[in-house]
Amino acid sequence: MTEIQPLEAVPNPLQSQPDFAVPTELESALDQVITHYPQKRSASLMLLHAIQERYGFVSEQAVHWVAGKLDLQPIHLLELVTFYPMFHRRPVGKWHLKVCRTLSCALAGSYGIHRHFCETLGLDAHAHGPQTTKDGKFTVEFVECLAACGTAPVLMCNETLHEQVTEEKARQILGGCA
């Protein structure tokens, strides 16, 4: 008779952040956001945005905290974090470079810009998804249309939109990331 092997543990889709704590000022700001909606659950996206803005990613503890705050089960938040591309489940680089991949930008040379970043930072230009440098300073990612096609190619460095990016301009953007 074959021996029954215990199942392998399913890897946790979220990274743990044992020291996660929400300071009072942030919590009261979030409480304010919840009042914008007749149903608490609607505030999920806005709360996750606020958490990610503060901590850089959405951790297991953060999901549990938000779930408690909105009287939801953690799965209700997990399904959002795993669906919406903007949420990070692990920390990303201090500087997050999102290069637009879609048609107008591709025609204007965004693949070259993406390759330039990857080659300069020692990343793989053909890999899927976001890639972070070993020192945790940069994350480079191809994203879909950023709605600025008239000034293609465009990219976002953290929250700043850069338009008509040339290789020279890309070098300057990288240089400006201290």
Add this chain to the structure above:
Amino acid sequence: MPSEHRLILKYIDQPGYTPDLDCYLKHGGYRGLQKALTLPPRPLGDGKSLSGPEQIREDVKLSGLRGRGGAGFSCGLKWSFVDRRSGKPIYLICNADESEPGTFKDRQIIHKDPHQLIEGMIIACYANDVHLAYIYIRGEMPEGARILEKSISEAKARGFLGPNICGSGYPLEIHVHRGAGAYICGEETGLIESLEGKRPYPRIKPPYFPAVLGLYQCPTIVNNVETLCNIKHIVEMGGAAFAQLGTPNNTGTRVVSLSGQVRRPGYYEIEVGKATLGELIFDPNFGGGLRAGRALKAVIPGGSSAKVFKAGEKFALKRKGPDGKEVEEPVDMLDLPYDFDTLIKAGSMSGSSAIIVLDDSADIVGALANISEFYAHESCGQCTPCREGSLWMSKALHRLTHGEGRAMDADYLLQIANHIPGGRTICAFGEACSWPVQSFVTKFKDEFVARGRADEVKRVKEEVDPSAGSASRHGAVAKAP
């Protein structure tokens, strides 16, 4: 010679025009709102009368305004579907999830003239008895969200928003809600699900028409940013005057987003149908033509999901001849007036009014591969034909652009694309992902077949002589060492 007619973009890009409230007021801002709030009841003659909000709704119907988001559905009609007897609150949502590739008009309004949008929204809310409204802005516009939040608090401080707007007793709150990078949130029922804090899986219609069962299962109006701005102008100038702009059944102005391989990409506001596709691309007032030495290859006329036009393509269209009789004559693709109806008659659509120009330097197979990768990434995964089909098409196109193609791939792509749309999916994403494939592959079939055949020939050679491995076969996708 055609020129711009700026209504929505009137002040945008003028030196000294800023997005703050004082500047907006200096340029006549919130006068439309004042007018709307103080409309006296209009007697109908039989003892009944039309209230102010009813008059605005009538005016919007009269104006012939059609939605600027993509579907081009009559705004007045959309409003008339709202269930006003349910006793439930009515919600209004501004769809600022601008993500159709090629489109960047709403970004200009939000960043440069946010109060115009807010004024339009307040009037639309007043006309529909809405007391809580949301602006759903895409996550990739954090700056836009901040600008809108600031504008809302400015408007609140001056009494244009809040419990008693301009002393009229009408209460309204508007909140900004940020998306998080999903294209499907632009679909109105997907947007509603997202606003409810769920995955943005579009709802099936019937029964979930937003006008009856929308946000929190209450009647809900979802309008595009530009559409709501138009409401302000309709109230200011009157629906009849608005209907004079543009062409019959295609009234008003439209902001056209022009991008791709033209000299002057950018946003241009025209009277609907008063400029042709060719003029928008070649006229020095607009696109200014192609780069030196280039010839036109293809035009995507309404965002990447619209069916492509091939250069030189002709359409048989009915036109009024000099004797007033309708005659059917062949019209070149470039001579199509840029409006809602003509482009639909020509088998495509003006969609979100985003024109993407491809010249003869563009690789048609590569361009379609790029578009398909977008749709494969953005399919929400709810309906099998769309989830699987969009990915299969993207994989086949990836093969074709990376030296692994087959001559039969063109037919294979068409076969998949023909089996996604037409009521097999819950929302129009099924159409959106298959239309580009259907049109590109049909109209440029020789290029797709030739690409696949060349790869096949290369593979046969490699089988005979393994040392003759082609550089391109793995070259383009090779992993970095």
